[in-house]
Each structure stands twice: as structure tokens, then as C-alpha cells.
Amino acid sequence: MQIMRLFSLIIAFRSVEARMPEMVRASTAISAGRVVVVAGAAALVVVLLCAAPAPAAVEAVPAGAEVSEFPGFDGDLPSKHYAGYITVGHQPLKRHMYYYFATSERNSTTDPVIIWINGGPACSGFSAFLHSIGPLKIEGPMIHARDEPRTKLNPFSWTKMSSVLLVDSPAGVGYSYSENEDDYVTNDTSRVLDLYDFLSKWFSEYLEFLSNPFYIAGCSYSGVIVPVLAQEILKRNEDNGRIKINFKGYSLCNPAVDVEIENNAFVPYAFRMGLISDELYQNLVSTCNGKYWNNKGPSCLANLEQFHKKPMRNMILVRCLSSFPKAPSMV
Numbered sequence: 001m002q003i004m005r006l007f008s009l010i011i012a013f014r015s016v017e018a019r020m021p022e023m024v025r026a027s028t029a030i031s032a033g034r035v036v037v038v039a040g041a042a043a044l045v046v047v048l049l050c051a052a053p054a055p056a057a058v059e060a061v062p063a064g065a066e067v068s069e070f071p072g073f074d075g076d077l078p079s080k081h082y083a084g085y086i087t088v089g090h091q092p093l094k095r096h097m098y099y100y101f102a103t104s105e106r107n108s109t110t111d112p113v114i115i116w117i118n119g120g121p122a123c124s125g126f127s128a129f130l131h132s133i134g135p136l137k138i139e140g141p142m143i144h145a146r147d148e149p150r151t152k153l154n155p156f157s158w159t160k161m162s163s164v165l166l167v168d169s170p171a172g173v174g175y176s177y178s179e180n181e182d183d184y185v186t187n188d189t190s191r192v193l194d195l196y197d198f199l200s201k202w203f204s205e206y207l208e209f210l211s212n213p214f215y216i217a218g219c220s221y222s223g224v225i226v227p228v229l230a231q232e233i234l235k236r237n238e239d240n241g242r243i244k245i246n247f248k249g250y251s252l253c254n255p256a257v258d259v260e261i262e263n264n265a266f267v268p269y270a271f272r273m274g275l276i277s278d279e280l281y282q283n284l285v286s287t288c289n290g291k292y293w294n295n296k297g298p299s300c301l302a303n304l305e306q307f308h309k310k311p312m313r314n315m316i317l318v319r320c321l322s323s324f325p326k327a328p329s330m331v
């Protein structure tokens with residue numbers, strides 16, 4: 001399996017992502033021929049009109065899925081966008097997974113399809129879509145806006161050369177919801193199974209994209225989800241009678257893979273990057289015995305306190321955070 005290196009991004013502390021706004025839970029109103037999804041605080045309104053697709057539209061997409069307007073954006077969308085729900089789960093009470101699909105601005109017939117799996121766990125796919133990889137970008141800082149956000153074209157969008165699919169996962173995140181409250185208790189395994197179910201059903205609704213090269217991408221907590229989803233796709237591709245997803249690879253940035261290994265790596269990492277003194281490093285090594293995470297030893301804790309006071313927070317995190325542009329709407 002090839003690993004696609006779309007970009008590499010290292011953020012010293014994943015807690016940066018934890019500070020990113022989680023999309024507020026959606027309240028949904030459905031009326032004849034029209035779906036209006038309203039996200040409370042952000043007042044994000046996506047209007048999906050049941051208009052006949054324009055001549056250049058992708059053929060055979062589900063009726064009513066084309067997005068004709070995007071909140072806070074006045075111009076024409078740079079390519080065809082679609083949105084809607086895919087129902088997953090086999091019990092009588094179903095889970096409804098919200099997706100948003102922005103086709104490639106180059107050639108959606110041949111360009112890859114990339115699904116973005118967001119981190120958190122449980123941040124809406126929109127947080128990456130509207131802040132970094134999508135064709136539209138929220139104007140202003142990467143922090144909750146009190147007012148209805150304005151969006152503008154993103155010159156660095158991945159849709160310049162690929163079609164991007166985002167999904168709110170698991171049900172309960174963003175606009176995705178379940179008919180059964182118990183479903184809101186999830187785990188990594190159930191999430192992967194729902195994602196596979198989602199993908200196979202999504203591809204049966206968007207069959208014209210089934211032959212395109214398919215990639216999975218994500219950051220942070222999706223380091224736990226994406227490789228397992230990749231494995232599930234490869235496994236299910238072997239089943240007869242199932243949809244065969246043209247899976248090519250996956251890309252992870254800043255991935256969470258193993259809490260213990262990662263948290264124990266901070267100290268050697270900071271030392272090798274020249275962020276802490278030889279003296280502090282030697283003290284940490286001798287008092288913590290290589291265990292920098294969940295170590296209750298008083299002298300280790302005292303050195304860890306020095307460590308957290310000094311290198312990362314001062315040299316990376318604070319500078320990064322303070323370099324975001326300020327705007328009146330910043331919380």
C-alpha cells in the first residue's frame with residue numbers, strides 16, 4: 001500500500017486541535033423538496049435545492065443532493081458540490097451520516113476522490129474543510145466566530161486536483177445523528193464499521209466515482225481510525241458481490257497512534273530539537289526512567305513541571321497561537 005504524502009504537518013501538541021471549535025450540534029428541519037440544516041451558534045445554513053442538475057453536473061447523483069449556495073459565500077461555487085445523508089446500521093433504528101462532497105475543480109472524471117476523516121475524536125469534518133483543505137475558507141481566525149461566518153475561496157484547496165468528501169462521524173457529531181440515543185456511545189471499532197458502511201453506500205449513490213483513485217486522509221485522532229478503515233476496505237474488497245473501492249492509499253498528519261509511545265516521546269523529541277537544556281534532559285532521564293507519561297514519582301514530576309513550563313509551551317505553542325490573525329469576532 002502506498003502512503004500518499006500530500007503534506008506533512010507537525011504540531012508539537014495535539015491539544016491545539018482540541019482548542020479548535022467542534023461544530024455545534026445541528027438542528028435539522030426538513031420540508032417538502034428542501035432540506036435546511038442550521039448549526040446553532042455558527043448560524044451555518046446549507047440550502048439544498050431539489051433543482052434538476054445543470055447540464056455539466058455529475059450524472060446519476062441522488063436527486064436533490066446538489067448544493068446551490070453556501071452560507072457566507074456570494075459567488076458561484078468553483079465546482080459541483082453535493083451534500084446529504086447516508087443511512088447506516090442494520091438495526092431498526094438507523095444512524096444518518098451527513099456528508100459534503102466537493103468535486104475536483106480540474107477533472108472530476110479522472111482526479112482522485114479523497115475522504116477526510118477528522119480528528120478529535122469527534123470533530124465535524126467541516127472544521128478541516130472550512131479551515132484548511134476545502135474550496136471555501138472561513139474568513140478570520142481559526143476560532144469560533146460569534147457572528148455568521150463569511151467564507152471565501154481557498155487558493156490552496158485540495159479540490160484544485162481532487163474531489164473531497166467529508167463526513168461527520170460518528171453519528172452525534174456535527175450534522176450526523178441517530179434515531180437511537182444509545183448509539184451516541186461509540187468506540188473506534190464501531191466507528192470504523194459505520195464508516196465502511198457509509199462509504200460503500202455512498203459509492204453506490206455516486207457510482208461514477210467508484211473507478212476514481214480513492215484515498216483516505218486525516219489528522220490527529222484519525223491516526224487511530226484511518227489505518228483500520230483502510231484495512232477494512234481492503235478486506236471487504238475481497239468479498240464477492242460487494243462494491244470494490246479503488247483504494248490507493250492514505251495520508252495522516254500529526255497522527256495519534258499510541259498514547260503511551262507518543263507521550264513518552266515528548267522529552268527525547270524536545271531534547272533532540274534543542275528545546276531543553278542538557279541539564280534538564282539528564283535530570284529527566286535519571287528521575288523518570290524513560291517514563292514521562294503517567295509517572296507519579298515526585299522527583300520525576302518536579303522535572304516534568306520544569307519541562308512543561310519551558311520548552312514546548314514557550315517556544316512552539318504560544319508563538320503559534322499568538323500568530324493567528326486577530327479579529328473582532330475572536331472569542
Ligand SMILES: *[C@@H]1O[C@H](CO)[C@@H](O)[C@H](O)[C@H]1NC(C)=O
Pocket residue numbers: 106107108109110
Ligand atoms: C477529463 O478526463 C477525461 C478522461 O481523460 C476526458 O475524456 C475529459 O475530456 C476530461 N474533461 C475535461 C473537462 O478536461
Ligand SMILES: *[C@@H]1O[C@H](CO)[C@@H](O)[C@H](O)[C@H]1NC(C)=O
Pocket residue numbers: 185186187189190
Ligand atoms: C463497540 O461498540 C459496538 C457497538 O455498540 C459494540 O457492539 C462493541 O462491543 C463495542 N466494543 C468495545 C470494545 O467496547
